[in-house]
Amino acid sequence: MRRFLLGNEGIDGDVIAEAARILRAGGLVAFPTETVYGLGANALDESAVDRIYQAKNRPAASPLIVHVAGVEQARQFAVQWPAAADALAAAFWPGPLTLVLPKSAAIPDRVTAGLATVGLRVPSHPVARALLEACDFPIAAPSANLFMGVSPTDAAHVRTSLGEAADLILEGGPSEVGLESTVLSLVSERPVILRLGMITRRQIEAVAGPLDRAGEHEAREGGTHASPGMHPRHYSPRAALLIAGSGDPVPHGRVVRLWWKEEPAEGQGIQLPADPAGYARELYRALHLADGCRPRYIVVEAPPTSEEWEAIWDRLRRAASR
Ligand code: AMP
Ligand code: MG
Secondary structure (H helix, E strand, O other): OEEEEOOOOOOOHHHHHHHHHHHHOOOOEEEOOOOOOEEEEEOOOHHHHHHHHHHHOOOOOOOOEEEOOOHHHHHHOEOOOOHHHHHHHHHHOOOOEEEEEEEOOOOOOOOOOOOOEEEEEOOOOHHHHHHHHHOOOOEEOOEOOOOOOOOOOOHHHHHHHHHHHOOEEEEOOOOOOOOOOEEEEOOOOOOEEEEOOOOOHHHHHHHHOOOOHHHHHHHHOOOOOOOHHHOOOOOOOOOEEEEEOOOOOOOOOOOEEEEEOOOHHHOOEEEEOOOHHHHHHHHHHHHHHHHHOOOOEEEEEOOOOOHHHHHHHHHHHHHHOO
16 A cells, blocks of 8 residues: 655646556545545446445445546436536535436446445545546545544545555545535435535525425435435444533534543543534544544534534434444
């Protein structure tokens, strides 16, 4: 496994070309995206995709998100492309939104865990974009961590979690969004959110009209379009995670804190930003850091409960579930 730094110094075309060669030859490349780091394989190469499942110890029933360079490539791999997909792509791509659509036969069943649908996303991170531009195939990539663990938001987390499993790790600095993408199904009449993310219900409804919340409930209960991210215990640190407090809005100016060690009152803690975007960006880093101390408990102060915090609450609840 080799590592390359492709952060602030600009993107090295030779390194990107090398990464594309590895993927074309059936290898695995970990790469930065704005949500979390992904473990990528050529989405059209079934045995390369198999290696992702093995490396992560991921159950075969969990479909992978397919990353594409742009809308045109996305359309190639979906057999239906409703008007809402165009509107959503125009509003949120490149960015942290995955669209689930009926899949084309070119996408192997292995990628979608046998589902007739495929999750497609155009990431915005410049390294991810450069890599996708250099490949003449889409890249299947789940988060670059062991199944059920906390997703990596920088290259060091990938190394700790997956060690030598990746043939190459591209380093692109800390992930800006820090939470996994919003996953939105467009296969029924109304869009259904399958996984919450930092692109909120309200933002999606403003572009695509009312969401089907009944369908959402069904999906969360394990319906046809069940998502791996819906596993109740997911995104979990090794330590037990406790959410302290009522969840009432944090008064203006008060810091939201993630504590670790057995006694939060002892004052060992990581201060997280008080705004939802900042909090999301720092949350997994803080969980990785806290977990690295091998504590028995990690105590998170309950953040506010307004809509912009909904995805954060989703991840906290899953992380706290045993
Ligand atoms: P991750 O390991 O973070 O990449 O998680 C992959 C996510 O992709 C899951 O949470 C699913 O919601 C979503 N996903 C990918 N493909 C599909 C699909 N065909 N149908 C439903 N959800 C999908
Ligand atoms: Mg994951």
